[in-house]
Amino acid sequence: MKGVRNRNVTGLRLTPKPGTHNVREHASRARARRFPNVRPMSIELEGLTKRYGSVPVVSRVSLDIANGEMFVLLGPSGSGKSTLLRMIAGLCEVDEGRVRLDGRDVTDVSPSERGIGFVFQNYALFRNMTVAENVEFALRVRKMPAAERRQRREHLLEIVGLGGFGERRPSQLSGGQQQRVALARALANEPPFLLLDEPFGALDAKIRVELRHTLRRIQRELGVTAVFVTHDQDEALELADRVGVMNRGRLLEVGPPEELYLRPRSAFVATFLGTSNFLVGEATPCSVRLGDVELPLGTETPAQRAGERVQVLFRPEDLELATAPAELRSTAIGRGTVEERSFNGPIERLRVRLESIPGVRQISPAPPFGRPALLLEVTRPQPDALARPLQRSDEVWIGARRAHVLAPARVHITVPGPDVEVSAARDFATALAEKLGGSVRQPGEDWPLHGVDRLPASEAEPESFGLTAVDIDDGGALGNGAANSGGHLLIVPGPCQPPERFLVCVAVGEPGKVDVRFAERLAWRLGAEATVMTVLPDRDAGIPEHVIRFLDASARALSVRGVRTRTLVRYGSPAAEILAEIEENGHDMLVVGAPLRAPRERAPTIGAVVGRILRERPRCPVLIVRPHQP
Numbered sequence: 001m002k003g004v005r006n007r008n009v010t011g012l013r014l015t016p017k018p019g020t021h022n023v024r025e026h027a028s029r030a031r032a033r034r035f036p037n038v039r040p041m042s043i044e045l046e047g048l049t050k051r052y053g054s055v056p057v058v059s060r061v062s063l064d065i066a067n068g069e070m071f072v073l074l075g076p077s078g079s080g081k082s083t084l085l086r087m088i089a090g091l092c093e094v095d096e097g098r099v100r101l102d103g104r105d106v107t108d109v110s111p112s113e114r115g116i117g118f119v120f121q122n123y124a125l126f127r128n129m130t131v132a133e134n135v136e137f138a139l140r141v142r143k144m145p146a147a148e149r150r151q152r153r154e155h156l157l158e159i160v161g162l163g164g165f166g167e168r169r170p171s172q173l174s175g176g177q178q179q180r181v182a183l184a185r186a187l188a189n190e191p192p193f194l195l196l197d198e199p200f201g202a203l204d205a206k207i208r209v210e211l212r213h214t215l216r217r218i219q220r221e222l223g224v225t226a227v228f229v230t231h232d233q234d235e236a237l238e239l240a241d242r243v244g245v246m247n248r249g250r251l252l253e254v255g256p257p258e259e260l261y262l263r264p265r266s267a268f269v270a271t272f273l274g275t276s277n278f279l280v281g282e283a284t285p286c287s288v289r290l291g292d293v294e295l296p297l298g299t300e301t302p303a304q305r306a307g308e309r310v311q312v313l314f315r316p317e318d319l320e321l322a323t324a325p326a327e328l329r330s331t332a333i334g335r336g337t338v339e340e341r342s343f344n345g346p347i348e349r350l351r352v353r354l355e356s357i358p359g360v361r362q363i364s365p366a367p368p369f370g371r372p373a374l375l376l377e378v379t380r381p382q383p384d385a386l387a388r389p390l391q392r393s394d395e396v397w398i399g400a401r402r403a404h405v406l407a408p409a410r411v412h413i414t415v416p417g418p419d420v421e422v423s424a425a426r427d428f429a430t431a432l433a434e435k436l437g438g439s440v441r442q443p444g445e446d447w448p449l450h451g452v453d454r455l456p457a458s459e460a461e462p463e464s465f466g467l468t469a470v471d472i473d474d475g476g477a478l479g480n481g482a483a484n485s486g487g488h489l490l491i492v493p494g495p496c497q498p499p500e501r502f503l504v505c506v507a508v509g510e511p512g513k514v515d516v517r518f519a520e521r522l523a524w525r526l527g528a529e530a531t532v533m534t535v536l537p538d539r540d541a542g543i544p545e546h547v548i549r550f551l552d553a554s555a556r557a558l559s560v561r562g563v564r565t566r567t568l569v570r571y572g573s574p575a576a577e578i579l580a581e582i583e584e585n586g587h588d589m590l591v592v593g594a595p596l597r598a599p600r601e602r603a604p605t606i607g608a609v610v611g612r613i614l615r616e617r618p619r620c621p622v623l624i625v626r627p628h629q630p
Contacts (some may be wrong), residue, residue, distance in 0.1 A: 117186030370553025411438030
């Protein structure tokens, strides 16, 4: 019977339709046979929000998790996934929203009364107790009879593969064995829910794989509803019935692993969930165009207009290599050169450099700053690699077997609400969004999840723009709230038209690259020209070589996109020189990073130089680029 039950449970699949759930009747029946006194349950989250100070670490997360489901929360460090898990468990207070378990609102219920087993990354075992005593601890607290405790303990240790280890201390076990004890202890009370917070994070790769198989087998056998937190994409793809991808407190997308991997809706999910080649091309009615090449699409595409810019995803396994175009069995993209090659067991990884294609921009892998070439990641199974060996510097033709198109990126601008009777920021943002094909919203409204992340623009969503427009007379523009918001700020001094001449003021270095890349995307969409300027303190010292290299690379980065660009160096006080350049040469948009500091100066919240510029009330809008701080 056990083998039959396992086959039934293993063969189950959740429906991929958004908002619907498979009840997983086989898993429920399996659980009912194991634990006849416990009903199958589900987890419902409604608008969960958690803030530390004014910063939301979890923001309006709503989610349903089905009975017996293995749900994986995936995201980078600091995305809010562990905080969300602790709110489900009752270990972290909820600021807004509700938590329901099997339809019962437990938002204000203590952790001990929620019926949840929790497994931590650091095991949290009692070092002075044996393995048997650790597993029995919760049962002893509940005053379960000794004979029943022993029977339950031995059964759990057998399930996790530690039969006969009951008399050992945690210090006598390996890390993987200690995590198995922690799992057995979490299951001792027969909880209907199991929450796991990066439980394998401290273990080596081989042990992680073994424990993943063990956990999945136990979860299916017991039919327990499990939520597993990880930042490991392989772990998520292997374990999950469904994956929820989080970033900066938002739940961006939810779906079966294969759906999110093959058909993501947002650039962040496309680039975070596995290796990706992510380009910007042009839509046609039935295909996508990269330069002169039209590629057939391997997935259903979002609604798009011919000639519209779209985001195109190629997974490394979607690409094919050959030494001549006639050997390709797919649509040829072009000819390139092998730059890197590495052996990865069953596959070979290659990075191929193609000459730039007019009208095509690369998002991932991120190209070197100011270099126009395209870099594509390609994988080949070892039989193909052995049959046609390639080395660095070899020339190859590259073709695409499959492409996935994401909905076109949009600019989204938050504007002052209707309580503000007259607002230059609202009027300017509306005109700007109309020209860019974007939209505006008022504070408190949210962006749709389809096609674009509900996030401020940054490295996380390279092709989408999220701006907050404020009037220069608004006290909040320079206050801590706006300065610490983490999003890009558009400060509007009065009635303005969409810009045609950008002044991009940069500090030489990595932060300056972020400013240039952001300005490039906006200027290209608006058909504007750009001046990239930096300010040096001493004319007599000349222009250092690294400054010349940076400005040249900035000009190339803009020119590749078709933006007419010039570079400029001025000398003196940064704020004074920026204001003088605006007046002397008629720039109608200032793009500047924050904080932008004068030498040896401690910048206030929004940056010393930016603060001085705003106090002088420049005649053009000021776009303050706020790079993401991890």
